[in-house]
Amino acid sequence: MKGRPLSQMIFINLPVADLARSKAFYAAVGAVNNPKFTDDTAACMVLSDTIHVMLLTHAKWATFGNVPILDAHAGAQVFLCLTRDSKVAVDAVVEQAAAAGGQADPTPAEDHGFMYGRSFRDPDGHIWENVWMDPAAVEAGPPDMATA
Numbered sequence: 081m082k083g084r085p086l087s088q089m090i091f092i093n094l095p096v097a098d099l100a101r102s103k104a105f106y107a108a109v110g111a112v113n114n115p116k117f118t119d120d121t122a123a124c125m126v127l128s129d130t131i132h133v134m135l136l137t138h139a140k141w142a143t144f145g146n147v148p149i150l151d152a153h154a155g156a157q158v159f160l161c162l163t164r165d166s167k168v169a170v171d172a173v174v175e176q177a178a179a180a181g182g183q184a185d186p187t188p189a190e191d192h193g194f195m196y197g198r199s200f201r202d203p204d205g206h207i208w209e210n211v212w213m214d215p216a217a218v219e220a221g222p223p224d225m226a227t228a
Contacts, residue, residue, distance in 0.1 A: 091124075092160065093134045095141040095149045096204050099123060101181070102135045105203055108180030109173055127162070152205025159187070159199070161209040167196045170210045174198045177208075 096102040099120070103113060106125040111133060117124035121140040125133045138149060150157065164170045177200035178184040186201040187209065194217035199209045 087130065089130045089132065091132045091134050093136055093141075093144070094202075094204065094206055095138055096135045097138065098203070099135060099137050101203055105177070105180045105182060106133060106135065109176050109182075109200075109208075131162070152207075153201075154205075156205075156207055159207050159209050161211060164210050164212050167212050170196055170198050170212050173210050174200050177202070 094102075099122075103123045103125065107113065111125035111127050114124040114126050114132070117132075117134070121137045123135045125135060127133060136144075141147075141149060164173065174184050181203050183201040185198055186207055187199045189198045190196065194214045195211060196213075197209055197211040199207055201207050
């Protein structure tokens with residue numbers, strides 16, 4: 081796309097009730113802690129070169145402004161979605177999340193042939209979708225979703 085930066089990073093800020101538990105959970109699903117941006121109030125968990133999850137204690141979250149923490153177990157404002165390399169990888173990360181104290185499949189699993197997805201909920205209620213898409217389908221562009 082013309083005018084778009086070549087590379088951008090995203091830092092997803094999530095409020096967490098128990099920082100140590102959340103660090104362990106995210107490590108169990110493949111994130112790596114960046115100690116340069118981690119202390120007793122926050123932890124930077126690296127999912128990729130461009131995707132970082134900032135786990136913030138409730139006290140740290142409060143320093144960002146007067147924004148209340150909603151109960152993510154009772155509702156959702158966003159679904160965070162990551163692509164995976166295969167259907168097997170989708171299943172594996174969901175099972176890892178469940179084994180680490182998360183909930184497997186809080187949203188319905190989907191298998192449309194060209195796209196396969198499952199989700200997990202972290203211990204604080206944040207929902208992560210995990211999707212594999214057939215590379216040929218990605219190259220061809222979106223199918224008619226009315227038939228999907």
